[in-house]
Amino acid sequence: MKQSGVTPWWKGLRIRPEILDASGSIADVQMSLFHAVYEKGDSRPEYADASYYGEITHPTGQLTDLLARIAIRLGGGPDHTKAPALLRLDQGMGGGKSHACIGAYHLAADPVKLAKTDVGKAVFQHAETILGRPLAKALDNPHVVVLPCDNMTPGATDLEYFGPARNLYERFLWRLFEADYSKYDAYRKHFSNLSKISEAIESIGRPVLIIVDEIMNYFGNGLDGVDDEALTAQDQAFMRALLDAVTKTPRTAMLAVMIASEKDSISLSAEGARRRLDLERLLDRNGKPVGVHENDDFAAILRRRIFAKPPTLEVIDATVREFQASMENSSWKSKVYDALHAPWTAKFADEVARTYPFHPQLMHMAEHEWANRAGFQKVRSTIKVFAATVFALQERGKSGSWVPYLIGPGDLPLSNTVVRESIIGSGLISDTKTQNNYRSLAQNDIVGIRDETGTARLLDVKREADGDALWQHANPRAAERAATAIFLTSIVSGRSQGRRGATDAEVKAATAVPDPAYMFADADVVIKEITDPETGLVGVEVTPGQKGQQSRYFLSTSQTLVMLQRAMRDTITDAERDAVIADFAERLTDTGPFDRKLFVRATSGQQSPLEVLATASIDDGRVSRLVVLDPALFTLRNGADRATRDAVQAAVGLGPEKLPVKWASSAVFAVANTQQRHAARRLATAYLAAERVLGVQETQDDEDMKSKAVNERNEAKRSLETTVRRAFQHVLFLAQPDDNATRAVDEVTFDDKSETALYGTTVWKALVEKGKAFDQGTFIERALLHNLRESDYGRPLEELRDAFWNTPRLPLLYGGQNDLRQALFDAVQIGLLRIVDGEGEEVAVTGVSEINLSSQRLRIGKPLPPTPTEDNPSTDSPEPTAMPGPSSASDAPGNTGHDDEQDNQPATPSEKQIAFSVTQSMLNNTGNSEALSQLFRQLYDVIDRGDVSFLQGNIQIVVSAQSADGLVERVRELGSPVNVRDM
Structure with missing residues (x-):
């Protein structure tokens, strides 16, 4: 990344010691009310202390309102009626219920200490606003009864925590009277008596907060397992009476935790389901359902839970300036950020201030997509994922490796086991099989656990090794970031309008860095790399954009065709x-x-x-x-x-x-x-x-x-x-x-x-163009004679035939032996050649089939010169030969042996063979141009007069493009092949 004056987050923020000690794994992120209230010594968690709890708890609006109303109910004196007596937390798993219960416990058990923390100050300020007057910080010394139903066995005694109590009412009394056996014994028979329960509460002379955690753990399968109808009836009767008694008893508050049936995945028997329905009706009648957090609280909760102190405004502002410069680039703005249609892009500076060091794109995903998944454990899962992420990235930064200025959806390091398993086990992925499949995809398709393997990671490593990308140092994990962003969107089924995976703009935004070296076109290249069917991600499915829609990318865990093909490619030797x-x-x-x-x-x-x-x-x-x-x-x-x-x-x-x-x-x-x-x-x-x-x-x-x-x-x-x-x-x-x-x-x-x-x-x-072969129909008698040499006359036909297959100077024949036989026959017929026997005697040939090319006896001979007669003493008639004649008539096959002076004179040939080659540069050479023009004009005249009986040659000429077409057309009219290429 380019040098700048921005302090990176991993230097400017201090991660909490407990996270560092656990290497990014927050062991107590899943808070336990039972542990906070009942554990002793070293087993007692840090959040059992009100000061520490206040330090790590962000005062969200809903949590503040919940605790403020409990404070009013307990310490508001005659104004206690301004707050409801019964409050119910019905969120799903990981939604902050235990955290709120522990806050309520600290508010009642140690209100003065809690009041000194940020969350305590917010609670008392809000309570005083509702009351319209100050509220004593001690809240009139409340007493707290905690019934952790997820840590109690119906019908069994637990002497350490609940003495001799067996049913829920007896446990309530034991904790209400603080193990005073005489009072306990006096009231324990009145499990269904509303007035007696109210009387017992008022008898201690102090405000009372009753916290009943995870009710259905006890009333669901817990009571089924006891198989004790009497006990079950007593517990049900007590709970009905308690819910009514709380609302009628002054300075008494009750906080009940019972997940709403539509959010609870627990499997119940028919009786358990009936009990839940009965309890839900009672809670709806007597109590008020309340929340703990809004999705928009995630950023503040995370910052408070993970970091010891908030970031400085100077660092946030400097970071914003770095990103905004790149975001205003025309291509990035129009094709990515405007195409996202996300609210955070329009108010980027405010969103970074809220979410730092996390990128608003990632936080938007967590708050508006992850949090709405039925199985996602909201705050708990988000904290685990993000805490592990900041620890892993900080370790990278300390080692000198690249770390982003803002942690976006592509920056969750899936090579880190804690990060990967926190995501996979967060509840975003519904079933174990799919979890295993995505775990495999993360390790094989994106990045391996040693940060050295994985398809996407190797693409980045190769790019770095090749050194071809100018932006490599500014964005060394671009392919891994793109693949990780697709991974995170793929595990969330049914996104906006039921679509799957990430849009093109989302993936490109996830790869962006505040450095002008990394341009929009580079992001295009990165996406093409990871979606390449040959070398990209095995599991990626690409849905091309249509009718104005963007392309989408989805990592599929099903055995797709691409996966099978990639797997099969690995088996091919x-x-x-x-x-x-x-x-x-x-x-x-x-x-x-x-x-x-x-x-x-x-x-x-x-x-x-x-x-x-x-x-x-x-x-x-x-x-x-x-x-x-x-x-x-x-x-x-x-x-x-x-x-x-x-x-x-x-x-x-x-x-x-x-x-x-x-x-x-x-x-x-x-x-x-x-x-x-x-x-x-x-x-x-x-x-x-x-x-x-x-x-x-x-x-x-x-x-x-x-x-x-x-x-x-x-x-x-x-x-x-x-x-x-x-x-x-x-x-x-x-x-x-x-x-x-x-x-x-x-x-x-x-x-x-x-x-x-x-x-x-x-x-x-x-x-043919090279002169190595004859084209179809071109090996005629004249072509045959053109290729004969003096030594060929008198050779057996078998040897002549073989020469066309074993002599490199002789071109190959299109029709093979048939072409040779036909050319010989035609040459004999028009007097250009004779077929003779071994003694030189002419052999009559009346048909093509009579030319036996396998014969050792038959040979070719030159035609005899015409014999002068009295009627025609001259030799004006042309002698039909294509080759220069022998040096004397006695050399010709079939010579009669006359030795008169005329016969001893060399014959005058009627035709001559001319072979020449021309290689001339015509540029700026007028002399050559003129001489060559004269040569071709004379050649034209000879052809035009009909004086040429055979022509074979190969001409290569470089002409102007305007003249080329006409020449090519003329050559093709002759039926000759022509090769044309641009120069």
Whole structure:
């Protein structure tokens, strides 16, 4: 975080010693009236002292009013009637009932000491306001009778606390008369006599406060367990009489604790339920139900209970200024704080002053969402969670680690066992199974107990290690904070309008820090990280925003499809992943014009690429092969392709480790790109996981999940197919442009995403462009002659045929042997070639099928020159040959042996082959431009006159974008492939 003059809360506030001693765990947060009144010595809790109780108790409005009315009833003299005699606390568990009962006890047992505390001062001031006059602090020395029904067994004696008493009335008398046996014995028979009970109370001559705690613990299952009808009848009769007697006895007050039936989860028998109904009617008739705390009191209660002294105004104001500067940023304001629609955003300064050091966002959640949950133990649970939080964060601060200026909903450290268990056991989560599930989510999806693991935590750790984020030091736990905020909102079922989880604005607000380095866009990135289906939280469910609604994020404990897929991904080995890529590549390979496809798989052992190719049976005669190399072992680019290149070079008979091959020229290798292989591996894992999810029982038993799983599998399959196709970008082949060039491995790379080396047709087109292959229908007789060399004449047809599969300078034939046979036949028919036998005698050919390419006897020969006749002594007619003739007529196959002068003269050829290459830079070179223009004009004239019988070439030209389209259109009109790319 950026340096500022703000004193952090963990330095400015002092945590109470008892919290520090317990490492953040408040052992006595669940106060006990019984312990406060009856325990002795070391077992007596600190809050049994009125001064300490006053020190840790915030004088909330309801608590102050409750105790003030009891004070009036006890010490108001003739004005005691201005306060009700019977008050009932009916809040659920953890709502502050015991705390209020202990306050009432201290008010009556030690009123002078309590009056010196903040809560005591507030009580007496409020009582005097009601009375309209001063109230004596001693309250006329009241006497207190405490009946802790949660610590009493019906029908059993407890000599230490209640002497010989067995039923509730006898216990009341024993404590009323302070163990005076004679008075006790005088009244104990009158358990149902209203007047006798009232008489007993007045007989002690002092005001009396009766506190009956947890009535239903006694009257519910307690009486059921005794199985004593007489005792049960006596206790019920006494309670009816007591409730009436209290209201008729001056200077007597009674505080009864009985949770309202709709708030009480205790299971009762039919008789117990009947007794509760009877007591509720009596309490409703005679008493007044009162509360102890409003939800808005939480902040003040927490501050008083956790910290020894309140914060200074200077620290609060400085903190507010830091946050407000960031909150006014346009993006944060419009897209986050305005979108929250929360009251605390409009009065932020006042709310921070009320809730410090807790962020108003967190306190709003506790006061308006947690507190309204039926099972949540309100004050008690909130204190436990927040006390453990401030202790854990203070320890971080002391160790030099980052701590937020205000503790928000993302800052509760779930790595701390006390914090995590306080949240899980607070009552926000209803059942044990769900508690266990959320405990697992907290530890695995968010942050582990050692603060070193957990999906969200590891995202932050990786970001810190990479050092890519400029805001890292200002907000080093951003992902963990976002995930924790989602966790806290997810455990509260049925939020506003029944929606689940956190809104996008809530999560982003939970990650905010008062530092301009952390911008709104950074919060977007953090949320994308934790919701990424591959690397984010396993349990997160994302509901996209629609019709103006925000996206929502919910941590689900159910075995969702995402959870199953993530779990299945963990079971997939590298070998399984690579094997499925190989399967897809092999299946997707389409031979096209190639005679065969051959897939070379990586072996399960540790063989090198060269060792694998050496045993792959690649060398195959007289067939063109598209050889697909398994990406698990063979890839190109990214600086990690030396082994692949060396292996392919050896496989075509080159390099220091060349293999003994004969047909290397007709093997073309399809190779994957290294970077694209990474993407394919990721998708292959997802596909296998989707496949396995379909097989688990949870999926089979849930039709909706099964349907989604099928869709996920199908989508994963489509994505994997697309990526595998795209991965095969490269083609390697043996090349030798001309007789004088050195053999080498040439390469084609497909930059267009629609092209792949797995499609034979696509590969063939690329080879055509490279001059390595003929396109369909282009290997005609003129093309044949163009590719023949002088040494080819007189060769057996078998050798000529084989040359097109084993000689790199000869292009591959689209139709294979059929194309060669047809070209030979056509050349013979128009007199460009002759088919001769071993002795040079011409062999008549009347059909294509008569050209036996497997023959060792048949050969090709040049056509004989025309023989002069008397009618036509000249040799004006053109000689149909595409190649320069031999140096003398005697070299031609079929020569008759005439040695006249004319026959010994070299023949004048009718055509000549011209081969040239041009590489020129045309920028700022007018001389080159003019010379090249003249060359192409003359070439145009030659073609236009019909003087060109065959044309083969490869032109690469860089032209202006305006001229490119016209040139491309002209090339395509010729039926030739054309490759265009931006420069």
